[in-house]
Structure formats: C-alpha cells, structure tokens
Amino acid sequence: MFFSFKPKPKNPPQQPPAAGNTSSPTSSGTPPAPASSAPIGMVAKTGSPLPPRVVHAPQANPYSFAKGLVSVKDIIAPSYVEVDFDNLKINNTFYRTIFIAGYPRFVSANWLSPLISFDHSLFTSMFIYPTEAKVILEDLKRKIAEMEATIQSDIKRGKMVDPSVQVALDDALVLQAQLAKGAERFFQFGLYVTIPSENPDELNQLSKEVESTLGSLLIVSKHATLQMEEGFKSTLPDAQDKLNITRNMDTTSLATTFPFTTASLTANQGILYGINEHDGSLVIFDRFSLENANSIVLGKSGGGKSFLVKLETLRSLMFGTEVFVVDPEGEYKMVCDVLGGEYIQFSFNSPIKINPFDLAGIASAEENELGLKILSLHGLMKVVMGDLSPAEDAVLDRALVATYQQKGITPDPATQTKEPPLMEDLYKVLVGMESEEAMALAGRLEKFIKGSLSGIFNQKSNIDIINPFTVFGIRDLEAELRPIAMFIILDYIWTRVKRDLKKRILIVDEAWYLMKHPDSATFLYGIAKRARKYYLGVTTITQDVEDFLSTDHGKAIITNSSIQMLLKQSAASIEKLSQTFYLSGGEKHFLLSADVGEGLFFAGPSHVAMRVIASPDEYELVTTKPEELMHRQTLLDEKEKNASPIPVEPTPPVVSPTTTTPPPVSPLLATQPPVTNPGPALTPTI
Ligand SMILES: Nc1ncnc2c1ncn2[C@@H]1O[C@H](COP(=O)(O)OP(=O)(O)O)[C@@H](O)[C@H]1O
Ligand SMILES: [Mg+2]
DSSP states (O other), X not given: OOOOSSOOOSSOOOOOXXXXXXXXXXXXXXXXXXXXXXXXXXXXXXXXXXXXXXXXXXXXXXXXXXXXXXXXXXXXXXXXXXXXXXXXXXXXXXXEEEEEEEOOSOOOTTTTHHHHTOSSOOEEEEEEEEEOHHHHHHHHHHHHHHHHHHHHHHHHTTOOOOHHHHHHHHHHHHHHHHHHHTSOOEEEEEXXXXXXXXXXXXXXHHHHHHHHHHHHTTOEEEEOTTOHHHHHHHTSTTOOOSSOOOEEEEHXXXXXXXXXXXXXXXXXXXXXXXXXXXXXXXXXXXXXXXXXXXXXXXXXXXXXHHHXXXXXXXXXXXXXXXXXXXXXXXXXXXXXXXXXOEEEEOOTXXXXXXXXXXXXXXXXXXXXXXXXXXXXXXXXXXXXHOOOOHHHHHHHHHHHHHHHHHTTOXXXXXXXXXXXXXXXXXXXXXXXXXXXXXXXXXXXXXXXXXXXXXXXXXXXXXXXXXXXXXXXXXXXXXXXXXXXXXXXXXXXXXXXXXXXXXXXXXXXXXXXXXHTSHHHHHHHHHHHHXXXXXXXXXXXXXXXXXXXXXXXXXXXXXXXXXXXXXXXXXXXXXXXXXXXXXXXXXHHHHHHSOOTTEEEEEETTEEEEEEOOOOHHHHHHXXXXXXXXXXXHHHHHHHHHHHSOOOSSOOOOOOOHHHHSOSOOOHHHHHSOOOOOOSOSOOXXX
C-alpha cells in the first residue's frame, strides 16, 4: 500500500506529535526521491528511447531507473492518507486502532471469541514474542523479593498486608516454579484491533462497542492516540509490530488466545434449526437455497432425530412448503392432527388402498414414465418375492411389460392415462406364461392377491394427496410388510410429486427399513438423486448408522444430501462416521457425549455444533416421551371427567365437548396460519 519503497529502518522514527490535522498528500511512507537520483529519475520518466547517455553514468544507482517507472504499488496506493489524533483516513475509509493494555487474571479457552465473532469487520493482529526463561527468572526473582519485602515491612509496621500484593506474589511464585521446572515457557503478547468504518460517527459507535465487548472480557483497551498510522500498519497482515505494546504471558494463557471460530450458519431466510453451541447464534437455514434440498439425519435411537425433523416440519409448513411423511412409528400423528394435516393409516383391514401400478399420466419429453415405472415395480417385486435368478428376473420383466400392454398402456404417453393394471393382472399374466419360472413367481406373489396381504395393494388407489401435510402411518402393519408398504407409498408419493411442481419435503423416518433390502435402497437413492428436478427435498432419518454407512446406497444418499445432521452417536458407529464426515477428535467426542437434541449440522461447506430447541408449545406437540404422553392422557381424562360429572340418575348420555376436541392447541399454534384441509382424502372405493 503506501509503505516506503526503500528497506525499512530497524527502528522506525517516531511520529512527531501532530498539532491538528496533518494531511500528507503523498503519505508519510513515501519519501521524496533523494536529490542525488533526481536527474536520472527525470530522464527515465520521459521515457526517452535513447537512454545510454544516462544509463552508463558512472555513479548511477542501479535501482534509480526502476524507481521512476510506474509500479503496481503506485497504482494501488491511495491518493492520500490523513493522519489525525484518533483516527486515520485512507481514501474514504476511517480507521481507528485500539491496543490492549491489561488482561484478566484468569482466562478460559477461546476467551477471545466475542472479539473474533464481532458483528463488524475488524483487523485484529496478535504478536507473540518468545522470551528467554533465564532473563524472566531473574526478573521474577527480583520482583518476588520486592513483594516479599513490601509484605514484611507492612507486617513489621503493624499494617494490614495489601491483598493485591499477596495475590501477585502467589502468582509470581507459581510462575517461577513452573518456569524453573520447564513446564511453561514465557512470551510477550501484543494484541491490536483496527476498526474500519465509512463515517466518523459509525467509527465512534463501533469503537464503543468493541471496547465494551473487550471490557466484558475484563480486558483493558486503549486508543493508540497519536500513533494511528503505526497502529494501522501493525494490524496489516505483514507481521510488523510498530506499536510494540506487549504483556507477559505463559504458555497456558497464550494457548487460550487461539481464535477458535466456527462458521456461522445464520442466513437471512429459512427456518430455525437450533442454536450454535459455540457462539450462541441462531442456525437459520433454507434448505432450498442449496444445490439440492435433501437432508439426512443420523443418530442413536432417542437422540432427537424425529424431534428435530418434526420441528422442521412445523416451521416449514408455516412458510408454505408441503410436507409428506412416511411414519413407521406413528410419531407424527399428534403434529398432523393439530395442524389439520391428513393422517393416512395403513393397517390390515383399513379401507385405504394404493395401487403400485399407478402412473402419473403426464407426458414428459425427458423421461419415459412407463420405463421408469417398470423399473421401480421390478425393484418392488424383488422386495416382495425375495432374490430372483437371472431367468426369473427376465420373466418378471416381460410379465410387467405384458401386464401394462394388456390394458393398452405402451411407452406412448397418450396411452398412459388409461386405467392402470392391478397386482392381480400381473399374477394372471405370470400364470398365463406357463413357464416354470413364471409359475414360481406367481406362487410367490399369491399371498398379495389372494392371501392375508391382499387387502391393501391389490386394489385401485382410493386416496389422493390433497392436503399440504400428509402423513402415511404404517405402524399397524406387520414388520415384514413395512419395507414393502414404504416402497409402495414412496412410489405413490413420487408419482404424485411428478404431476405438478411445488416446494415439497418428503420425510422418510426409520429409513433403515428400506436400506435393509438393496432394491428398496436403490429406489430411495433414485428418488433422492432426482428430487431436485421436482423441487422436492428428501429427508432421510435413520438410527442404523453403521449399516447405513456400509452400503453404497447409504453413502450415495449422504453425498446427495446438502444438509447432514449428526446427533448423538454410539461408540460402535463413530469411527465409520468420522471417516465419512472427516470429523476431528473433538467432534467425535462431542457426538459421543452429546445430550439429546445436540449434534453437528453440516450445510454445504460449513458445519456447526448445534442444540435443537423447541418452544414449550412446540415441545408439547412433538415429544413422544411415554411418560409425558401418559401424563397428558391423564390430564385429558381428568378434564373429561370434570366436564361431564357422573349423573346420579340415568339421563341421556351427554357428549362431552372435550372428547371430540383434539388436545389443546397452544396459543402460539392457534395464531399460525392453519394448514387448510381442502376436504376428505378418502373417496369411496368403486
Ligand atoms: N431438542 C430436544 N429438546 C428437548 N427434548 C428432546 C429434544 N430432542 C429429543 N427430545 C426428547 O427425546 C425424545 C426422543 O426423541 P426422538 O426424536 O423421538 O428420538 P429418535 O432419535 O429416536 O427419533 C423426544 O420425544 C423428546 O421428548
Ligand atoms: Mg424417531
């Protein structure tokens, strides 16, 4: 910038005290060219094409020629620098330097973080000078002797010993012992802060804020009055301490000044995920602002995964995002009911049907819908039927194509609005093929057509997703059926999503059900990979971290998720996790010892340690702790009892209003825009 171009003198001359504004148009760092070199410089500046006369001048300074040329420094240097008592003005920016004169007696690790994460740009520089322990020890010895003498003389004169001297003596003795043992080394430490600002008023305001921030850390700071230029230079990144105001520090204290900072993930828009554990800032993020909107939540059971995702759901719905949930544990019922969402419960004899053969019925030039559908049905059939031999695989493929063909559906998009086939039609096609493999496949499919499992998936779909918050509950299905149901539901949602573009989130809780089988894992991965195109963000939640990370599909889902949230982890999975996410030792330890609701939040390139917090009203809605649910039920029952006292004489039964009302809606939630329920999703089965 405006530094002198000649080698710097060892001891820079002190600035003479300025008597008012001293404007130096060429900046004080650019000295006028020495008189002796003036003629050469002038010749060079004219750019004469005939230099020999000048160049071979016997006493020419070899650097003089270059000196007259325009250098990069000349171009980038400011046109003027105005040095005032208490600030410096370079072009239109004011700077004020503050130095640290006193430090607190005790410091803890990262005590400088409020300064580092100060909400305005600051130039901060630290200078650390190692000092010979021998010299310090001698000084200390003298100092200790002095202090002891002071105390002794106080005692002799019958005066109270000054407690501050006693404290200083104790500190000095401890330090002396540590230095003598070699356990500590000794340093001089200088800390300077330069505050840049566009106008003087703001500069004053910012200085006050910086000083009070430092004051709150018990640091005594002072303006580098009359030394603003030295101050400014000392905070440039060229390691020149022109102020030289230092303080003694031992190794331990010095180590605590290391500026550990975390990335702050506070965006201007998005939803609140939690609180940054390091600096208390809010983690606010819009998942749709990243290259894809997928997220993955990994953690031990009970670590707070579903809690976090339910909170995200609540908050996203407020911003008009649609949410679909596949809920194997029945945990989202409460949130869904209170928000007016649609809870579609699958059970053995529920009236709800989904036909896995449904097509979106939209013609797209890019995607061959029927081809993709047959691919996903192929995957589904493999989950239903178990492993297939290559011959069976080929038969299945032919049968699937034939099943659609029988209904007049071909790759031609115009035919795809026709009524889709049912599982039964596939069965019939297989039986009709009369080969050994086909019969074997038909046999394996039979229980879905005629047997115990025929109820749900061998009928025309009788649901439609019209509610902006739709939850598919499959808790009441047998464990064996759950992966199949999840597959079919996901496929159904996926078919639906493709029909129209909207901002949507699809939550797959307990995704390990799908990851157990390679074909359903492939399917989930396929959705996650293609979701971006349809403005869909897929949230995958799993507690089976180790298994998830050891499959290729699990890893691929992680790489296809811009947001990754790691909550409390078990010792068994931490090593794999740290390899995948390149966790540091501290982060590993943090995840192992994290409390419920604590974890690491990765978004794009940055990550922070985060604590998930819910307001009391939100907590009420999303908690699934059995004891709290029981407590709530008891309260509800009591309320019910009080509302309809037991009649002495038999009277017509009074329907208590509380029996039909959902659990009390908090005032907070009541004021939120309710999710509109456009009507029942169920249409009568034809
Ligand atoms: N951030 C949190 N703050 C307070 N309580 C929480 C938090 N996260 C989870 N919990 C409690 O822990 C319980 C279990 O959390 P949950 O999210 O269901 O675990 P899982 O990780 O198995 O999905 C919740 O029902 C809730 O009561
Ligand atoms: Mg859960």
